[in-house]
Amino acid sequence: MELTLAEYAILLISFARIFISGFIFWAYTKNRSKIALYFSAFFLLFALQGIFRITTIFTGELIFYFFHVLTLTLGSAVIFEALHSIGVKWIREYKATEAIILFSILISYYDTFVLGGLNSELANAPAMIITLATTGTALIISGYYFYLFGKDIPKIGRMLIVEGFILEGILLFFTPSLVRLGLVHLSFAFGFVFTLAIGIGWFFSTTKKQGKR
């Protein structure tokens, strides 16, 4: 089984995201913060979407492509729930999480079973843009709120997380263009860097508790 550069990049970024997810989950076991739990889940889904993409490439089964799109877009819903846990009220007010879950299922079904999945990605650029932009937007918003409410987080960690989320989000906006140009591996490479930035930022932001009150 010979892997292309892009597939290597996908695997690499997926493992990186699983590692980050595991790290944040470990933090959750310590602080029992819902925010940590949600971001752990997000990175896990973010990793799984890469793994499902690889699986789709190797098996050609549409259902894996469906899961690939679903895990990618559902990550947005998890981010929204995390933001709601921080205290962002409009998410519950406009039922953003519910809307994004419904949208995720519909767009996943549409991309997979209506448009034809992986093989028709290039031919259907608008659908791809919408799918990726959904998660991209969630990541940018996430970055914004980490910037807004992360005043108490150590500066380097905060900077890396905010920049990582925003750049990752922007990258997702440009991914369709990179794919069209045949630069998927580049897209994943940038994704790897930005994910790593978030992971490192989270690591630097992590502090020890002062003891129980």
Add this chain to the structure above:
Amino acid sequence: MKLSTLMAGSFLFMGIILLAIGIFGTLSIQEIQNKYTELHNVSEHIEKFNQFTPKMVKLVNTKTIEEFETQKKAFETEENSFMQEHSKISEENYFDIIAHDSQTDKFSIISSELIEAHKQFLNHGEVLVKGQELEETQYEKLVILLSSHGNDGLETDIAKIGLLSKQTLYNYKNKDSFSKWLDKIDSVTTEVKESDITQVEKDSAIEILTEYKEIVSTYGNIVVSQKNIEKIRQDKIDELILLNQQVQQERHKAISAKTAEIEAIVSDKNNIIYNLMIFTLLISIALGILISHSISGGIRHITENVEEISKGNFNVEIDSKTSIEEINMLGRALDRIMKTMKLAVLETEFRYKNTKDSISPENKLNEAFRV
């Protein structure tokens, strides 16, 4: 006491009272109905008795023996039937006025005497009719024999005999006419003996006059006797009518008294039922007040305390001490809730004071990075 026990006990108690009123009312109605039935039967019986006097008067006014016997038979049949009914009513002892009625016996005695008198009267009447016929025949013979001699005095005396005959036989009120009649026959006999008629004619006339006197003497006595019988009969009729009037008056009084007695019973029963109803009403009101007081008193106490707690005063103790177990349980349960709430509020206040800063989004986010 449990509320269910109190309610069930109250309803059972009221039910028993109402049942007692119902039974008493039913028995009272039955008793009054029986009394009225008795009164009705006795009234009808008395009415039948009252009809006997006019019937008796009608019976003793019959003119022939055949007519008398026929009506007497019907009367006796009716009387027997009445007496049977009378005995039955007396046995059943409907009223004292029937059971100990001597007037009925008196009526029977007078009736028997009256019937006997009338029977004798009718028999005498028949004899008198025959006597009258003999008298008329004999008188005509006398008139034929003595009127053709042109003796005016004798003719006048014979005419007087005829007049006295009519007065005696047809007008019983003239008491002296009978003796005058006999005297006149003797005087005519003397006149005939002293008259100038032939000896044969004298003998014939004296024979006729002798027979005539015998006839007159015989039937004249019967006439006198008949007059006495008629007097007795009339007296008996008057006595019977008087008795009937007395009976009617007495029985009317007795029935009025009995009616008044029944009305008094009705009034008494009504009073008892009204009193029982008022008693039931009062008991119902008392039970209602007792139950509502037992329930609402406890609930009011709890409500007042809860109202006080709603104002923020947690130092109120909800411990309802009523006779209703369920309300006491509710009070105790609420008291426990309030104590728990009080603790929760105090704890929340304590936590709020100590963790006020951690509620901000910044702190929430910061918390996610603490391990």
